[in-house]
Amino acid sequence: MNRSGEADDPRRRLLIQALAAGCFGTGMATTGDALAQLLGGTPGKLPPGRSIYRLSGEVKVDGKPATIETPIGGRSTLETGRGAELVYAVGASAFVLRGDSRVVLETAQPDSTILTGLRLLSGRILSVFAARRPMQLKANTATIGIRGTGVYMEADPEQTYFCTCYGVADIAANADPQSQETVAAQHHDRPLYIVKGEPAGRNIREAPFINHTDQELMLIEALVGRTPPFVFPKSDYTGPRRNY
Numbered sequence: 001m002n003r004s005g006e007a008d009d010p011r012r013r014l015l016i017q018a019l020a021a022g023c024f025g026t027g028m029a030t031t032g033d034a035l036a037q038l039l040g041g042t043p044g045k046l047p048p049g050r051s052i053y054r055l056s057g058e059v060k061v062d063g064k065p066a067t068i069e070t071p072i073g074g075r076s077t078l079e080t081g082r083g084a085e086l087v088y089a090v091g092a093s094a095f096v097l098r099g100d101s102r103v104v105l106e107t108a109q110p111d112s113t114i115l116t117g118l119r120l121l122s123g124r125i126l127s128v129f130a131a132r133r134p135m136q137l138k139a140n141t142a143t144i145g146i147r148g149t150g151v152y153m154e155a156d157p158e159q160t161y162f163c164t165c166y167g168v169a170d171i172a173a174n175a176d177p178q179s180q181e182t183v184a185a186q187h188h189d190r191p192l193y194i195v196k197g198e199p200a201g202r203n204i205r206e207a208p209f210i211n212h213t214d215q216e217l218m219l220i221e222a223l224v225g226r227t228p229p230f231v232f233p234k235s236d237y238t239g240p241r242r243n244y
């Protein structure tokens with residue numbers, strides 16, 4: 001799961017440096033221009049009634065093949081085949097679902113688009129959520145409470161990979177009540193593996209930063225009309241915090 005080639009995109013580095021230096025200003029319009037240079041198109045907030053920004057490969061929503069026009073509801077089950085990808089938004093939350101993945105979205109009310117969380121049954125997902133809105137994320141080995149964060153998660157039968165890209169996350173190992181940790185991150189500061197089968201209190205351990213990028217976070221935040229907090233203002237960004 002080496003991501004060095006994927007993440008070390010010179011265009012991304014140049015854009016982040018330019019944004020940090022104030023070259024583009026702080027307006028959404030100029031930020032959109034910068035994103036267009038980086039991403040090959042101008043991402044923006046999805047129009048009403050539209051859920052999917054981009055899809056490729058085999059994608060199913062509630063068991064049916066999806067198209068760009070397929071709506072995604074608050075309790076949808078989403079599946080992707082090998083090599084597929086789904087970029088989508090539901091309410092104030094937006095996601096990149098990788099290939100070979102299956103996720104169930106959760107809401108308090110059946111017809112609501114206000115998510116209360118998700119269950120990643122298998123695969124990998126990058127997610128951004130609105131501030132001050134509590135969510136619960138579930139995987140095979142972990143349960144994670146978040147509020148207004150950007151996060152990346154991978155679910156395997158024996159372990160969960162979790163990166164708090166920014167924000168605060170309360171992380172707990174499902175099989176070990178003594179393995180709990182709260183992470184407050186500004187920029188991918190403490191990725192973790194949550195495992196099972198280790199002695200009590202030792203089922204959460206440090207992990208490398210893998211398989212997701214700042215440019216993807218910028219894209220999906222743009223789909224819900226936001227920008228990542230690590231880009232602005234200038235005083236908050238002093239350069240990459242990891243060698244990626």
